[in-house]
Amino acid sequence: MEKIISSPGKYIQGKGALSSLAKYSQQLGDKALIISGSTVQQIASHIITKSFEEAHAAFHMETFEGECCRKEIDRLVAICKAQGIKVVIGVGGGKTLDTAKAVAHFYQVPVVIVPSIASTDAPTSALSVIYTVEGQFESYLMLPKNPEVVLIDSAIVAQAPARLLVSGMGDALATYFEARANVRSGRPTMAGGMPTQAALALAELCYKTLLKDGLKAKLTVENKVLTPAVENIIEANTYLSGVGFESGGLAAAHAVHNGLTLLSECHHLFHGEKVAFGTLVQLTLENAPLEEINQVLDFCRSVGLPTCLADIGAADVSNEALMAVAKAACAKGETIHNMPFEVDADAVYAAILVANQLGKRH
Incomplete structure (x- = not known):
C-alpha cells in the first residue's frame, strides 16, 4: 500500500491575517459565499467586508444555523446556485468549517477555511463530520481534496474564550496516540494509504508542543493577549493535528x-x-x-x-x-x-x- 500525506494547498497563520482574505479568495473565484455564525459576524464581519470592498470583490454573507447536518448543507448549496457563487468561505468553529467544506464539495467550487478559534483539527482536512439535526454523530463525509486555503488570524483566536483553545488541545492530544496505533495495525489512514514519516513526525511534534506550551498558552489567552506559546498551540491544534490525524490515522x-x-x-x-x-x-x-x-x-x-x-x-x-x-x-x-x-x-x-x-x- 502506498504512503500518502494529505494537506491544504496553503496554510496562513498570523496576527491580522484576516485582512488578506479577499486577496486569497479572488485567486480562486470572483464571487464568494461567506458562511459564519452570528457571534463570529459580530467579531469579524467588518474586517471581512473591508477586505472585500478594498479588493473590489463580490461576496454574499450567510449566517450558519448551528449544525453541520444534511438540511443545512442543502440550504447553503441552494444559496450558492441562486447567487452564482464561485468560491465558498467558512469562517468560525469546527461545525461551520465542516459545513463550508461540504457545501463547496457538493456545489463543486473551491473552499477557503478561516477558523475563528483553534478548538478542533477540522480546518485542514478533507473531511466533514456530519451530525443529525439534534447533534448526534451521523457519518464522516470523505472529500476528494483538502481545502485550497486555510487562513487563521491568531489575534482573533487569542480573544476567544480559553476553554475553546483548551478544547483544541484535547482534540490534538489524541493525534500522536491514534497515529501510533494506526502504524502498529497497518490500517489505511483517512488519506487513503499508510502514514508517511512526515505525518508521524508532525503527530509527535503536536504532542510535544502541547506538553511544552499548552499551559502557557491557556494562561495567555485568559489574559486576551498573544504570545509565541499561543502561536505554537494554534499551529499544533490546527495544522499539526489536522495533517497528523488525517495522514497518521484515527x-x-x-x-x-x-x-x-x-x-x-x-x-x-x-x-x-x-x-x-x-x-x-x-x-x-x-x-x-x-x-x-x-x-x-x-x-x-x-x-x-x-x-x-x-x-x-x-x-x-x-x-x-x-x-x-x-x-x-x-x-x-x-x-x-x-x-x-x-x-x-x-x-x-x-x-x-x-x-x-x-x-x-x-
Whole structure:
C-alpha cells in the first residue's frame, strides 16, 4: 500500500491575517459565499467586508444555523446556485468549517477555511463530520481534496474564550496516540494509504508542543493577549493535528467521542473535551505504561481537560448507558477498528470504567 500525506494547498497563520482574505479568495473565484455564525459576524464581519470592498470583490454573507447536518448543507448549496457563487468561505468553529467544506464539495467550487478559534483539527482536512439535526454523530463525509486555503488570524483566536483553545488541545492530544496505533495495525489512514514519516513526525511534534506550551498558552489567552506559546498551540491544534490525524490515522479516541454523543449529559461538552477523555480510554484499552498515562493525566489536569466521568457530566450515568456508548464506539466502520488488536464493546466498557478510576485517583 502506498504512503500518502494529505494537506491544504496553503496554510496562513498570523496576527491580522484576516485582512488578506479577499486577496486569497479572488485567486480562486470572483464571487464568494461567506458562511459564519452570528457571534463570529459580530467579531469579524467588518474586517471581512473591508477586505472585500478594498479588493473590489463580490461576496454574499450567510449566517450558519448551528449544525453541520444534511438540511443545512442543502440550504447553503441552494444559496450558492441562486447567487452564482464561485468560491465558498467558512469562517468560525469546527461545525461551520465542516459545513463550508461540504457545501463547496457538493456545489463543486473551491473552499477557503478561516477558523475563528483553534478548538478542533477540522480546518485542514478533507473531511466533514456530519451530525443529525439534534447533534448526534451521523457519518464522516470523505472529500476528494483538502481545502485550497486555510487562513487563521491568531489575534482573533487569542480573544476567544480559553476553554475553546483548551478544547483544541484535547482534540490534538489524541493525534500522536491514534497515529501510533494506526502504524502498529497497518490500517489505511483517512488519506487513503499508510502514514508517511512526515505525518508521524508532525503527530509527535503536536504532542510535544502541547506538553511544552499548552499551559502557557491557556494562561495567555485568559489574559486576551498573544504570545509565541499561543502561536505554537494554534499551529499544533490546527495544522499539526489536522495533517497528523488525517495522514497518521484515527483510532479509539475519536470512536469513544462518537459514542459519548449518545449521552445527553455530554452535549454541553466541546468536541475536544470528549476526545481528551477518549484518549485516556484508548491508552487504558491498549494497556499503555502507567508513566505515559500519568503524563497525559498531568497535562489534562494542568489545562483543565476532563479526566473522569464526573468531569464530563456522566458520573451518574447507568452502566447500561455506558455500555451503549461502548457499543456505538465499536459500530461497523468506526475508527476503533484501526487499533492493532481486536476490540469489542465489553473491552471498551471496561476501559471506560478503568480510565474513570485512573482519572479520579490522579
